[in-house]
Amino acid sequence: MDTIYALSTAQGKAGVAVIRVSGTRAFTAVKALAGDVPQPRKASLRVLKDRDGVRLDEALVLTFAEDHSFTGEETVEFQVHGSTAVVAAVLEALSDIDGLRPADPGEFTRRAMENGRLDLAQVEGLADLIEAETEAQRRQALRVLSGDLGRRAEGWRKNLIRAAALLEATIDFADEDVPVDVSPEVTELVESVVASLRKEISGVSTAERIRSGFEVAIVGAPNVGKSTLLNALAGRDAAITSEYAGTTRDVIEVRMDLSGLPVTLLDTAGLRETEDAVESIGIDRARQRAQMADLRVFLVEGDTAPDLTPEADDIVLRAKADLLGESTGAISGKTGAGIAQLVDRLTDTLKSRASGVGIATRLRHKQAMERGLMSLEAALVLLPQGEDQADIAAEELRTAIRALDSLVGRIDIENVLDEIFASFCLGK
Numbered sequence: 001m002d003t004i005y006a007l008s009t010a011q012g013k014a015g016v017a018v019i020r021v022s023g024t025r026a027f028t029a030v031k032a033l034a035g036d037v038p039q040p041r042k043a044s045l046r047v048l049k050d051r052d053g054v055r056l057d058e059a060l061v062l063t064f065a066e067d068h069s070f071t072g073e074e075t076v077e078f079q080v081h082g083s084t085a086v087v088a089a090v091l092e093a094l095s096d097i098d099g100l101r102p103a104d105p106g107e108f109t110r111r112a113m114e115n116g117r118l119d120l121a122q123v124e125g126l127a128d129l130i131e132a133e134t135e136a137q138r139r140q141a142l143r144v145l146s147g148d149l150g151r152r153a154e155g156w157r158k159n160l161i162r163a164a165a166l167l168e169a170t171i172d173f174a175d176e177d178v179p180v181d182v183s184p185e186v187t188e189l190v191e192s193v194v195a196s197l198r199k200e201i202s203g204v205s206t207a208e209r210i211r212s213g214f215e216v217a218i219v220g221a222p223n224v225g226k227s228t229l230l231n232a233l234a235g236r237d238a239a240i241t242s243e244y245a246g247t248t249r250d251v252i253e254v255r256m257d258l259s260g261l262p263v264t265l266l267d268t269a270g271l272r273e274t275e276d277a278v279e280s281i282g283i284d285r286a287r288q289r290a291q292m293a294d295l296r297v298f299l300v301e302g303d304t305a306p307d308l309t310p311e312a313d314d315i316v317l318r319a320k321a322d323l324l325g326e327s328t329g330a331i332s333g334k335t336g337a338g339i340a341q342l343v344d345r346l347t348d349t350l351k352s353r354a355s356g357v358g359i360a361t362r363l364r365h366k367q368a369m370e371r372g373l374m375s376l377e378a379a380l381v382l383l384p385q386g387e388d389q390a391d392i393a394a395e396e397l398r399t400a401i402r403a404l405d406s407l408v409g410r411i412d413i414e415n416v417l418d419e420i421f422a423s424f425c426l427g428k
């Protein structure tokens with residue numbers, strides 16, 4: 001297998017940049033550039049030179065022996081001065097060494113997985129950790145990276161293998177007159193896995209929100225101050241505001257971090273009947289996005305009723321607080337009145353939704369668990385029907401085991417792998 005190398009830190013100017021080399025020729029590479037192979041895991045200062053002896057940089061060099069590195073392969077890291085010229089020169093020198101080639105995006109991680117250091121779910125966790133922008137995202141990704149899902153799946157697998165073995169024993173002994181009724185134990189094992197799967201499945205949609213962000217739409221009639229409110233919440237002029245009703249047409253998105261939760265705020269076109277063809281398209285989009293959002297903030301001015309129906313947790317506020325005598329339940333993007341209270345309320349509502357997340361975080365996990373659950377439910381129907389159905393029930397258990405195996409990539413991974421690694425950065 002080729003030895004691969006890549007810049008592992010971000011492109012561009014930086015204090016320090018890390019160039020990583022992994023594979024059977026990594027120590028050959030460090031010897032060529034640094035003159036020797038520094039003691040593993042000990043940061044060692046070396047002058048790096050190309051093959052003509054031209055000095056490239058003074059760098060800290062780290063080596064990792066095979067089986068004691070992130071990838072599981074022999075690995076070397078060059079921590080160089082982070083200029084584009086130094087990085088380019090070192091990469092160039094590496095390309096001169098036989099058997100070395102630039103890594104593909106995610107290839108170090110792919111090797112870590114192939115060498116059994118990470119399972120598929122952990123690879124997904126690592127991808128999420130690198131993408132994480134908020135606290136909730138960081139915590140969730142780190143939990144997945146730590147291998148919780150794999151360990152849980154291993155527990156399910158053990159229980160189901162035991163259940164299947166017990167059932168198969170019944171089949172084998174069916175002709176003999178040793179009547180062993182194993183079905184209570186089998187039922188108990190299967191039921192415990194079913195309960196655990198149901199719980200994990202129910203947490204996935206929330207985990208998905210934490211990964212991709214909650215959507216909160218601001219809706220209301222034209223000119224009530226929706227865009228002004230969005231700008232106040234965002235702390236910048238993201239949307240155009242004006243005294244003309246019908247200013248906003250496209251949906252304007254602003255990313256926010258609400259106490260660690262990722263939120264996309266949506267400003268939408270004011271809802272009304274209109275003859276204007278373009279405004280009308282904007283209003284259709286506004287309705288659609290508002291309906292799909294996790295939460296809506298309705299701004300109401302005067303006694304106009306919102307012409308979309310608020311749902312359970314939706315927030316309804318009176319607009320332009322400064323023009324009203326009393327101010328409770330009113331807000332003003334212009335004066336800032338009520339903004340802090342709105343932020344608190346949004347945070348509380350979304351936080352309560354974000355609780356109850358388990359250790360499965362992706363649609364892929366949900367689908368695998370749902371397939372497993374379906375087979376187990378079928379088995380639970382067959383079990384009380386006695387020995388004639390035992391072989392079909394055992395087959396359902398096997399099918400469930402296979403479905404759950406795909407969670408950690410024990411089976412059918414090629415199709416998912418390409419998709420996951422395509423999203424990785426170079427050097428990871």
Ligand SMILES: Nc1nc2c(c(=O)[nH]1)N(C=O)[C@@H](CNc1ccc(C(=O)N[C@@H](CCC(=O)O)C(=O)O)cc1)CN2
Nearest residue numbers: 008018020062064067068069070071072077117126428
């Ligand atoms: N410089 C640097 N920093 C980094 C990484 C890296 O590859 N290089 N990581 C990369 O993502 C993360 C750390 N993850 C790592 C995971 C395992 C091993 C490792 O060497 N594991 C060996 C030895 C363990 C030990 O001796 O304690 C092993 O598991 O056998 C290294 C880094 C974040 N920071």
Ligand SMILES: Nc1nc2c(ncn2[C@@H]2O[C@H](COP(=O)(O)OP(=O)(O)OP(=O)(O)O)[C@@H](O)[C@H]2O)c(=O)[nH]1
Nearest residue numbers: 222223224225226227228241242246247248270332
């Ligand atoms: N007095 C007062 N005026 C406000 C307030 N918020 C917005 N306005 C004014 O109301 C007008 C409309 O504000 P926008 O934020 O553009 O209203 P909008 O709801 O986004 O309007 P459309 O995009 O047309 O649907 C502007 O002239 C704002 O300056 C407020 O809290 N108090």
Ligand SMILES: [Mg+2]
Nearest residue numbers: 226227247248
């Ligand atoms: Mg607007």
